[in-house]
Amino acid sequence: MFNFIKKKLQKIYQAVATKLGGLLGKEKIDQNDLKQLEVILLEADVGVQTTRKIMQDLSNRFASGELTKGEDLKNSLNTLLNDLLIGNKFEQIKPVVLFVGINGSGKTTAISKLARQLKGENKKVLLAAADTFRAAATEQLVEWAKKVGVDIVTGQENQDPASVVYQACEKFKNEQYDYLIVDTAGRLQTKINLMNELAKIKRVIEKILGADNITTLLTVDAMLGQNSFEQAKIFNESTHLDGIILTKMDGTGKGGIVFAIVQELKIPVAYITFGENLDAIKIFDEEEYVKELLEK
Numbered sequence: 001m002f003n004f005i006k007k008k009l010q011k012i013y014q015a016v017a018t019k020l021g022g023l024l025g026k027e028k029i030d031q032n033d034l035k036q037l038e039v040i041l042l043e044a045d046v047g048v049q050t051t052r053k054i055m056q057d058l059s060n061r062f063a064s065g066e067l068t069k070g071e072d073l074k075n076s077l078n079t080l081l082n083d084l085l086i087g088n089k090f091e092q093i094k095p096v097v098l099f100v101g102i103n104g105s106g107k108t109t110a111i112s113k114l115a116r117q118l119k120g121e122n123k124k125v126l127l128a129a130a131d132t133f134r135a136a137a138t139e140q141l142v143e144w145a146k147k148v149g150v151d152i153v154t155g156q157e158n159q160d161p162a163s164v165v166y167q168a169c170e171k172f173k174n175e176q177y178d179y180l181i182v183d184t185a186g187r188l189q190t191k192i193n194l195m196n197e198l199a200k201i202k203r204v205i206e207k208i209l210g211a212d213n214i215t216t217l218l219t220v221d222a223m224l225g226q227n228s229f230e231q232a233k234i235f236n237e238s239t240h241l242d243g244i245i246l247t248k249m250d251g252t253g254k255g256g257i258v259f260a261i262v263q264e265l266k267i268p269v270a271y272i273t274f275g276e277n278l279d280a281i282k283i284f285d286e287e288e289y290v291k292e293l294l295e296k
């Protein structure tokens with residue numbers, strides 16, 4: 001059987017799946033095992049609130065004699081973890097995908113990966129380089145567009161990013177593209193400006209292509225763990241987020257971040273990325289993820 005976590009998220013496998021495996025394989029479990037489970041969940045960044053919720057349920061079941069074997073624990077945990085994610089599932093991207101997130105969180109790389117994936121499905125893809133704050137940002141995306149083989153609309157350094165997006169929307173409409181993917185700047189130091197800029201970009205897209213056709217995705221660096229939640233909240237307040245792209249999942253052992261995000265931010269995880277290669281992106285599959293965390 002293909003084991004995604006074991007192959008691609010080795011740090012998470014080591015830090016979470018192998019530790020859980022020791023517990024879930026036991027013939028008989030006791031109070032100490034539950035304590036140990038709590039530590040594993042907290043270390044995995046599942047979050048204090050969410051871990052408490054899980055442990056409360058398991059303690060009740062243990063007290064009532066429902067949990068005696070590791071296998072029982074595994075089944076309960078499987079249900080509980082799935083329940084945490086299931087109410088907040090990401091549906092599907094719309095024709096216009098607006099990427100937001102702070103500098104270094106992996107926007108440009110993730111855009112290139114997504115473009116490549118869509119191109120592989122024979123979709124006609126257009127990129128918009130609306131991070132006009134640094135000329136290097138546009139150059140970087142132009143390079144990727146070349147490599148992937150998709151078209152791109154660019155502007156001058158310091159040009160109003162909304163005007164680049166305007167041009168891209170017109171081109172998208174006139175030349176019948178399937179997807180438009182928009183890269184944006186991520187200077188959170190100038191928070192108010194950035195949020196105004198993003199709102200303006202969104203209004204331009206809504207006006208030309210319709211509000212129903214936009215998916216806004218926030219890139220969150222998984223290596224920053226819960227530290228990135230405050231940023232996510234700021235973005236979510238000013239521009240409604242449809243989903244999160246959890247980047248750099250290959251660089252962290254804290255695989256519980258997924259549960260904390262969905263529970264505490266109430267935003268579904270849409271994609272995960274796990275490396276610098278163009279194919280290191282995947283639509284997040286909740287059931288598979290939980291299953292593999294619990295299978296050593």
Ligand SMILES: Nc1nc2c(ncn2[C@@H]2O[C@H](COP(=O)(O)OP(=O)(O)O)[C@@H](O)[C@H]2O)c(=O)[nH]1
Nearest residue numbers: 103104105106107108109247248273274275276
């Ligand atoms: N290990 C790893 N590095 C990544 C991943 N995604 C992006 N990076 C790296 O993170 C850095 C910032 O990425 P970039 O896309 O430029 O971020 P942006 O500023 O948000 O556009 C670059 O060095 C990327 O190579 C990933 O999934 N795994």
Ligand SMILES: [Mg+2]
Nearest residue numbers: 107108131137
């Ligand atoms: Mg960038």
